[in-house]
Amino acid sequence: MLELKEVHTYYGNIHALKGISLRVEKGEIVTLIGSNGAGKSTTLRTIQGINRPRSGTVLLEGTALETLPPHEIARRGVAQSPEGRLIFPRMTVLENLEMGAYTRKDKTGIKDDLERVFTLFPRLKERIGQKGGTLSGGEQQMLAMARALMARPRILLLDEPSMGLSPILVELIFDTIVTINKEGTTILLVEQNALMALSIANRGYVIQTGEIILTDTAPNLKNNEMVRKSYLGIE
């Protein structure tokens, strides 16, 4: 469904992605794990068109995305819950969710999806009229995910959904990811919390300083010596 081929992305002179190639098949949860600064978020930003690859291609069901403006990429069914959440601080929870559905015209479908995300995150329903900037970190994370879901994306990019959350909330968020996936959304999940990510993913890629150094099924990666040492903290 989504395929990156030899993608190189730069920040000025800094070579952030050094030829990333990866694929996500329809219906999968694929995780991209790696340490801070490895290029995980840059990969997602490149897919979304916020950062432009200098070379290489990004294909969504055969369509090249790398030359399209970000809003066109969003229109083609790519949504993300970005690093830093980037919710709209002076808009209410409801307005944030409406912005998530910006590309859609089907009013009844939007209404149904609103109900759906409120079922997934009842907390957001309680906060519906509150300004996004006044929410707690966990609530903002939920809002960022819910907002991405409102686009009813073909592929959902999740950037560190566990960041800064309490263990209970992390559990909740990951359960929700599994639920969303079972309902038919393909997911590319970027995580520092490799153990959690590998426990729900089908396959995984390990990224280090802008390069994919390892890829395998999630269970195999979990048992991989190097992964256990570097990312799972297990000797």
Added chain:
Amino acid sequence: MNKGLRLALNILIAVGVIYAILLIGPVASFDIPIIAGEIAKNPLQLVQYLIIGVANGAIFALIALGYTLVYGIIELINFAHGDVFMVGVFASLTVLSLTGTLNTTNPVHIILGLVLALILAIVICAVLNAAVERLAYRRLRNAPRLAPLISAIGMSFIIENIGLIWAGQSWLVPSFGTSGGAAQKNFPDLLGTMFTSLNLNQNLFTSSGIHLRITITGLIVIVLAGVFMLGLRFFIQSTTLGKAMRATAQNRDAAKMMGIDIDTVITATFLIGGGLAGAAGLMAGLYNNTAWWFMGFRAGLFAFTAAVLGGIGNIEGAMAGGFLIGIIASFSDGYLDARWTEGWVFAILVLILMFRPTGLFGEQVGEKA
């Protein structure tokens, strides 16, 4: 605050300090006992200045909205905006002249002419403002902040000179006996003419002894400006494009991820800001009865100060700031010395920037989580 804004503000502060020193001169006219005596002797005059201030403030508020909307979206101070307002005045005058409205006393003709002038002034200024963005700002969007700031000042000069040439075309704008384009032109009090020909008194209240004169023109200006402001508020709060504008102002990357076309939003912002300046142009012409190629500088300075006073980027703040600056300017004109009004307004701008750069109403809550 970003670097470019700070730099621009520092330049303004330097100019402002020089102004402030010069202000020591008119301190003589800032004589509190004399002013207090005047107010005690003639309290209705205070009401008169207040009304003039509110009407002019409504006009400043409409212009200030253009500054604040644009700043909110792309963090650029559009220094050409005051001159877009000037084009609004000239566009109105030209439409009124070409439709023969300036030479008629037929009330229907006057109303139709004014409506047409309002629509065309809005359209012309909206398109002009969007064209300025397309031409001078868009390709500099990722350039260092100073670059679009300088091109904004360049656009201001260009539009002023267009105004100068325009003012010299007597087939477009009647010369009213003045020669050349550089002189201030008369903008006829058409509403006054209309009310006279209807045998109505355009003054709602007059009293020659105590100088209080409330005109219907003033009232119409205030009401019309209020309608535009409410319309804008509704647009920003409730329409899809308005929400997209707010989203873009609050987080541009996130807005892109939502599928919002940033270029469309920016163009819409400039169209709306320009349109409001165009409407303000007709109102200012009718109310103050002058058209001058350089009037955009003063109006722009006042409106920019109003926007900063209300907290730049803050829409309600710009409206409130507009009225406040209008009233302050009117009191300065009336009780102090009209020649120093610009100085006072500039001094206010400098003081806000030094002591409360986020404006009177402070920073909006929940900026960062």
